[in-house]
Amino acid sequence: MKFLDHAKVHIQSGKGGNGCLSFRREKYIEFGGPDGGDGGRGGDVWIECVEGLNTLIDYRFQQHFKAKTGMHGMGKNRTGAKGADAVLKVPAGTQVYAEDEETLIVDLTEPGMRKLLATGGNGGFGNTRFKSATNQAPRRANPGEPSEEFTLHLQLKLIADAGLVGLPNAGKSTFLAAVTSAKPKIADYPFTTLTPNLGVVRYGPREFVLADIPGLIEGAHEGIGLGDQFLAHIERCSVILHLVDGTQDDVANAYQTIRNELNNHGELLAEKTEIVALNKCDSLIEEEIEEKANELTKAAGKEIFRLSGVSGEGRDEILNILLNHIEADRQAEKQAESAGQEDEKWQP
Secondary structure (H helix, E strand, O other), rough: OOOEEEEEEEEEEOOOOOOOOEOOOOOOOOOEEEOOOOOOOOOOOOEEEEOOHHHHHHHHHHHEEEEEOOOOOOOOOEEEOOOOOEEEEEEEEEEEOOOOOEEEEEEOOOOEEEEEEEEOHHHHHHHHHOOOOOOOOOOOOOOOOOOEEEEEEEOOOOOOOEEEOOOOOOOHHEEEEHOOOOOOOEEEEEEOOOOOEEEEEEEEEEEEEEEOOOOOOOHHHHHOOOOOHHHHHOOOOOOEEEEOOOOOOOHHHHHHHHHHHHHHHOHHHHOOOOEEEEHHHHHOOOOHHHHHHHHHHHHHOOOEEEOOOOOOOOOHHHHHHHHHHHHHHHEEEEEEHHHHHHHHOOOO
């Protein structure tokens, strides 16, 4: 299945059914009178978060969604049926933006969440509605109300607790495969990973979701290479694990290149907690590890961890540190939610 994280759709709710202009005519009935029924309400357009989806590929082949028109009213005071709704089913993590691509309408983060996007038009009144003591034979019926029509943008941002960043061939996919059951493509050439990958890390009784995005290069925010379009998938992460390939000559420049791309992307990525690790230490001798770790420490201004996705060196230490940050973030979110609920309950 191909991965698609952005889609443009056009939605339209159903038009309301027309009211009916009808009179009761039966043999041996002296006084008939109006009996026109109301029109049915038009269908609504909903968006729903469901399980089992991880891409917006369905919206590449169908971009127009229209709910059904309400049925027209009929004689004998029969009301028209409501038009069928149209439901857009999307994976967890989908954000819905207005046509300007800036106004956020809804962020669907959990399966089962639903949002009404377009409301169907009300059905028109039949002539029975206009009957009165002074107008016993009304020859008037209302048309149904018009539909609503919008163009929307769907943006998928994967829901992960931690994200992997680094230059191409920094060993991100190897690390993901080593600590999770995910099976990303691994090869000795750049841009092996073309789409984001997710894996669940189980460390003792604890677990978290780890996201691996395609490698960044200098100028990615300007569209060079694969660009920075996939950085949106780590915007929800609590912590970022920055892997630097220890086998390259200038590790400080490699680190700074990625930091510049994070800063240029915005969305508070540059302010997220960052763990920096010198990767592929199994390919280096001890003197080289110390030398490059010192260079990286000066460039990053923080502690550098030694890591090898192949041999497992430093793996447990990194996972433990990531889990501590993630659990602290989860606890802070719970406290914020509890405080918000208490404020809602309080009344003067």
